[in-house]
Amino acid sequence: MLAFRPLVVPTLRRSLRTYSTLAPHTSGPVDGFVGSIGNTPLIRLKHLSDQTGCNILGKAEFQNPGGSVKDRAALWVVKDAEAKGLIKPGGTVVEGTAGNTGIGLAHVCRAKGYNCVIYMPDNQSQEKIDLLKMLGADVRPVPAVPFDNPQNYNHQAARYAASLPNAVWTNQFDNVANRQAHIDSTGPEIWAQTRETGLDAFVCATGTGGTLAGTTRFLKEKSGGDVKCFLADPPGSVLFRLVEEKVKERTGTGSITEGIGQGRVTDNLAPDLALLDGAVHIPDAESIAMVYRLLHEEGIYIGASSALNVVAAVKVAEKLGKGKTVVTILCDGAYRYQTRLFSLSWLKSKGLVEAIPKELLKYAVLD
Numbered sequence: 001m002l003a004f005r006p007l008v009v010p011t012l013r014r015s016l017r018t019y020s021t022l023a024p025h026t027s028g029p030v031d032g033f034v035g036s037i038g039n040t041p042l043i044r045l046k047h048l049s050d051q052t053g054c055n056i057l058g059k060a061e062f063q064n065p066g067g068s069v070k071d072r073a074a075l076w077v078v079k080d081a082e083a084k085g086l087i088k089p090g091g092t093v094v095e096g097t098a099g100n101t102g103i104g105l106a107h108v109c110r111a112k113g114y115n116c117v118i119y120m121p122d123n124q125s126q127e128k129i130d131l132l133k134m135l136g137a138d139v140r141p142v143p144a145v146p147f148d149n150p151q152n153y154n155h156q157a158a159r160y161a162a163s164l165p166n167a168v169w170t171n172q173f174d175n176v177a178n179r180q181a182h183i184d185s186t187g188p189e190i191w192a193q194t195r196e197t198g199l200d201a202f203v204c205a206t207g208t209g210g211t212l213a214g215t216t217r218f219l220k221e222k223s224g225g226d227v228k229c230f231l232a233d234p235p236g237s238v239l240f241r242l243v244e245e246k247v248k249e250r251t252g253t254g255s256i257t258e259g260i261g262q263g264r265v266t267d268n269l270a271p272d273l274a275l276l277d278g279a280v281h282i283p284d285a286e287s288i289a290m291v292y293r294l295l296h297e298e299g300i301y302i303g304a305s306s307a308l309n310v311v312a313a314v315k316v317a318e319k320l321g322k323g324k325t326v327v328t329i330l331c332d333g334a335y336r337y338q339t340r341l342f343s344l345s346w347l348k349s350k351g352l353v354e355a356i357p358k359e360l361l362k363y364a365v366l367d
Contacts, residue, residue: 033111036065037075038185042193042327047297048314053322055197056313058330059190062302066107067100068332072181073210074104077170078112080177087168092117094161095170096154098207098259099128100332105170106135119157124258127336147264174267178210179217186211187218190327199223200324203230203280203312205260205305206239209269211329217272228320231279232312232328234287234305237261243279256284256350257304258337280312285355287311291334291341292360303337306330342366 030036041060048056061069081087092115095105102118109116116137120129121144132139142153149155154173161169172178191199202219206212216229233240235252239262242248255261265273290307294300302310306329313328320326340346343366347353356364 033065033107034075037071038064039189040064042190043298043300043330045294045298045300045310047293048310052314052317054317054320055325056310056317057194057197057325057327058300058306058310058313059186059327060330062306062330062333064104066104067336068104069186069211069329070100070331071104071107072185073172073178073208074101074108074170076177076181076184077172077175078105078108078114080175080180081168081170087114088166089113091115091166091168092161092164093170094119094157094164094167095172096120096152096157097172099124099132099336100259101172101208102132102137102139103128103135106132106137110136117157117160119153119160121153125337125340127339128258131336172210173208176268176271178208179214179268179271182211182214183218184214186329187215187222190215191219191222194325194327197325199227199327200320201228201230201316201326202328203232203316203326204309204329205232205234205257205312206262206269207260209262209266213269213272216275220275228277228316229275230312230316231276232309233279233281234261234308235281235284238263239265240279240281243273243276251281252283256340256352257287257308260305260308280315282308282311282315284350285352288341288347288352289355289357292356292363295334295363296360300330301334302330303332303334304341306332339366 040063043058043060045056045058064071093105093109094117095102096119106116118132118137119140119142122141123144129139142156145152158169161167204212219227231239231243234255234257236250236254238248238250240251287304287308290311309328313326317324317326334341342364344364345367
């Protein structure tokens with residue numbers, strides 16, 4: 001179900017920056033790891049564009065130096081803590097994260113000389129856990145329990161940070177510096193990159209809410225509300241029905257995607273939830289098929305959440321009609337999930353082998 005609703009934007013801020021605060025990489029050397037975050041390419045997905053008669057464009061966030069869209073949030077929350085005097089040289093950054101924000105934070109902490117402690121659900125891919133450790137982070141996997149449980153990984157991270165001197169819990173879910181990263185950088189970049197094609201719609205999934213909310217806020221502001229913005233949602237999340245029906249109930253029981261879907265409205269998402277024009281629910285079978293299709297047709301190796309975003313972009317394009325331009329987020333590469341996504345035994349355990357076109361099963365090379 002994909003609903004379009006009229007939008008009124010009477011109270012948007014008029015002080016948003018028109019362009020990214022980050023220098024374009026083509027302008028010369030940048031200042032270390034943090035200077036290389038952002039200004040990622042916008043890739044036209046040829047086969048899907050031809051299929052829909054639209055421009056389907058993916059923001060290649062896997063080309064950030066830490067490999068994901070979460071590099072932006074990681075940098076902004078650390079800079080925010082520094083600006084507020086919450087952390088000083090040699091201090092410790094603590095976060096609860098399903099993976100990519102932690103990886104971004106581990107990189108930023110190495111670059112800035114901070115210690116990094118990551119609490120994460122113990123159901124995440126081994127590739128992400130191993131990478132965090134290689135980056136010098138103290139990784140603490142804990143049982144995956146709901147947010148309202150005191151042992152939820154976010155609450156454990158908050159308590160641990162409070163127990164240390166010169167430490168900060170960056171609180172990615174409810175720290176609106178996360179959202180601000182996308183108001184300052186992602187939104188302006190997309191707006192500038194679609195100057196020639198025009199921009200009709202933006203769609204992406206949400207975990208913390210920062211990418212969807214911040215980008216939506218900026219694009220609505222710059223277009224006077226003309227750019228339609230949509231939430232893409234996996235099974236197990238409450239957000240699809242919340243946007244479409246104003247009912248806070250889950251659609252499905254769970255998803256293979258990592259780091260997206262929610263059981264609540266975060267502080268990052270709350271200010272901009274009403275700006276959304278609708279939501280798209282994407283079953284896991286469609287996401288996994290798109291992982292393989294993008295690899296085969298475009299040579300692009302992305303994870304399941306990125307593939308879910310692309311499926312949603314196609315659905316939005318088909319609804320809007322031919323000639324439109326739809327942008328989504330290619331969150332990260334498949335390298336962090338390859339022992340699952342390209343494993344026949346894992347795919348069989350999830351009942352997803354049949355979702356992959358038979359001629360593309362040749363890419364499932366792991367046992």
